[in-house]
Amino acid sequence: MRWVNIRPRRRTGWLLGSLPLLLVAIVYLFASAARHAENPSDKLLPTPGAMVEAMHGLLAQADPLSGRLIFWADTVASLERLGLALGICALSALLVGMVLGVLPAARATFGAFVTTIAVIPPIALLPVLFIVFGLGDTAKVALIVIGVTPFLIRDLADHITAIPQEQLIKAQTLGASSWQLALRVALPQALPRLIAGIRLSLGPAWVYLISAEAIASDVGLGYRIFLVRRYLSMDIIIPYVAWISILAILMDVALAQLSKRAFAWAHGAGR
């Protein structure tokens, strides 16, 4: 049988998918054990036991200064910033993307402008944001918004522009006004695309969040990682990175499920 025709079944697929993860974990355990055999106080590849111990302090014991459980305070702070920023991104992208996608005159006026904004590297603007908004949460949220929104706007506007002309003509022959066309034809077809766009933007959004937290903050997952770096605390950094990955995966899966539930027609319903 040709290799291209070998298709794993669902269960086998799960098994195959977990193999690389398992492999990485095993390689890590061996490497860690080897380093500790040579130098029992090695900090670079901490053993799982050391990680559990270090994380226990952050998970269950209140910080003597602030009285907070540090791990959960970091998680809540980061998710709040990320959620607020992505909410603002989604709403503004939907509004602007719809206007650009539906109205050719608006596209002619603002299309090039949005493209120009989109090519500015957001991180380069971070100092400006700190100067303008101060070192609080506003600057961090603003960085994510500036980084993600132009991409979402362009993606959405392109998607709406690509709706077949026949559909728009048909709607007009059925008496639809510009407003009704936007509301009943463009908007419902834009929403699943918006969710797909946000899913793709999750990666960059996390990058901007952690960058902003690393530079100026007093709480947050990114802040913590960069703080403990000074003490070479790999036993905290590795679990934090794993936790960030898990959060990112959960958000992605939740958005995918939302899109499937709410817009079944866009996912080949019943075919």
Add this chain to the structure above:
Amino acid sequence: MSALLSFQNVWLEYGDKVVLERVELAIAERSFVSIVGPSGAGKSSFLRLALGQERPTRGKILLDGTPLPGECGPDRGVVFQRYSVFPHLTALRNVMFERECVGAPLTARLFGADRRRARDEAAAMLAEVGLGDALDLYPAQLSGGMQQRLAIAQALIARPRVLLLDEPFGALDPGIRQDMHRLILKLWEEHALTVLMVTHDISEAFNLGTRVLTFDKRRVDPHAPHRFGATAVYDLHLTRKRREAIVEAQQEVLRLTESVITGKEESL
């Protein structure tokens, strides 16, 4: 015979490229006009003019004696070869769309008794085109022929003065196409429609039409082919008798061709 739709010395040009020239036509109410012609002879451009998707460069188009506005409106319904239904709405909601747009300018959604009435009318229309069992299916779940039935139902519920069909059956299998011919003729009679249909299938044009227009260029400049536009070079009005004769002749030709191919030419 009063003209419902009339073209008076209509020209359509893009820059120095002439697509249509001197189109003079009067289309009577309740006629079924088939439009045939080679590719690039302006059939679809002609339909776009009638639809209001494009404006003539020169000349006038009158519907019921008043000039057409420069955009599409509910007095002219349309069915394209593809993409003329909304993929995000069920069959029922696709047909209710017109009622919702007319009935609720702001929300484009109906509620209560209005909604029930629109729903019932849409369901009746769908039953008429043979989609009574597919009310809650999305277009992606329908076959090509069913999607075209849906597109027709969606256009007809608006009660257009003129129904424009742009190669509506071009992408369908021959058997399905015949079913669709029967359906469109039935609807044409029952709803007293005026139909303009562009097709590249000559037998379809004669089978359905009460009048067949052939678009082509009258003059060709070999050094500048774009300098002359197309117009209706043949204009055949078919009586029922003539149509039947033509269809019969076509079938005879088909039968003979078949017998020649299979080698059983006992009648020759």
